[in-house]
Amino acid sequence: MFALEGVRSGYGRTEVVHGIDLTIADDGVTTVLGHNGAGKTTLLKTVMGLLPVRSGRITWDGKDITRMSAHQRVREGLAWVPQGQQSFGTLTTRENLLVVAEAHPGGRGRLEEVVAMFPALEPLMDRRAGLLSGGQRQQLSIARALLTGPRLLVLDEPSEGIQPSVVQEIEEKIVGLASRSGTQVLLAEQKVGFALDAADQYTVLATGRVVRSGRADEAAVDAAREALAV
Numbered sequence: 001m002f003a004l005e006g007v008r009s010g011y012g013r014t015e016v017v018h019g020i021d022l023t024i025a026d027d028g029v030t031t032v033l034g035h036n037g038a039g040k041t042t043l044l045k046t047v048m049g050l051l052p053v054r055s056g057r058i059t060w061d062g063k064d065i066t067r068m069s070a071h072q073r074v075r076e077g078l079a080w081v082p083q084g085q086q087s088f089g090t091l092t093t094r095e096n097l098l099v100v101a102e103a104h105p106g107g108r109g110r111l112e113e114v115v116a117m118f119p120a121l122e123p124l125m126d127r128r129a130g131l132l133s134g135g136q137r138q139q140l141s142i143a144r145a146l147l148t149g150p151r152l153l154v155l156d157e158p159s160e161g162i163q164p165s166v167v168q169e170i171e172e173k174i175v176g177l178a179s180r181s182g183t184q185v186l187l188a189e190q191k192v193g194f195a196l197d198a199a200d201q202y203t204v205l206a207t208g209r210v211v212r213s214g215r216a217d218e219a220a221v222d223a224a225r226e227a228l229a230v
């Protein structure tokens with residue numbers, strides 16, 4: 001189990017995340033919902049070790065990883081899909097995948113299986129990533145992260161800037177990942193529908209604090225919307 005206890009973090013003198021408790025289930029998708037500026041990205045960066053924990057702790061299967069570097073956390077099985085469908089725009093899709101595959105133990109061996117999970121990418125292997133659509137680049141970003149063989153995949157607003165018909169496809173990939181390959185997923189989202197359709201459990205953040213959390217069942221949509229309206 002991946003757990004945050006009383007985690008505080010921020011930038012310079014400003015604390016943005018004010019003592020968050022969050023448990024990420026051993027399987028399935030956990031969503032962090034919140035408006036612009038609620039602290040979702042800050043929280044995810046803290047999970048990844050890209051921002052230091054000011055107080056509180058993070059444990060994974062009982063092991064304290066609070067002071068671990070981002071690099072060490074990736075070796076422990078964390079993978080990060082940042083906001084904005086980031087990839088090397090001048091490299092082809094294949095080259096973008098190879099850069100990651102070659103940098104991680106076992107990456108080459110996972111290449112075929114990962115590409116097979118994203119059939120939309122297959123005809124685009126020789127196209128420069130900068131020429132792909134937002135949805136295609138998002139799939140490439142997720143594929144790159146999966147090449148590291150993660151136990152926990154952390155995604156920051158994967159639906160942002162993507163047309164609605166493709167959002168559905170991305171959602172199916174995320175749900176499939178969690179249910180078929182047993183990869184845990186932590187997802188930050190603003191879109192309640194997308195977030196709760198994909199999720200098994202959810203947490204709503206407002207100004208860096210948890211204001212609601214629970215199972216992503218039918219009642220969750222109203223509960224989350226109510227919490228977001230505060």
Ligand SMILES: Nc1ncnc2c1ncn2[C@@H]1O[C@H](COP(=O)(O)OP(=O)(O)OP(=O)(O)O)[C@@H](O)[C@H]1O
Pocket residue numbers: 011014016034035036037038039040041042043190
């Ligand atoms: N690099 C930074 N330096 C200083 N303050 C920052 C920095 N990045 C974010 N913040 C501030 O931290 C707060 C939370 O921002 P954060 O990006 O975590 O929110 P978010 O919920 O991910 O929002 P969004 O949905 O817009 O990405 C905001 O007030 C923001 O201005």
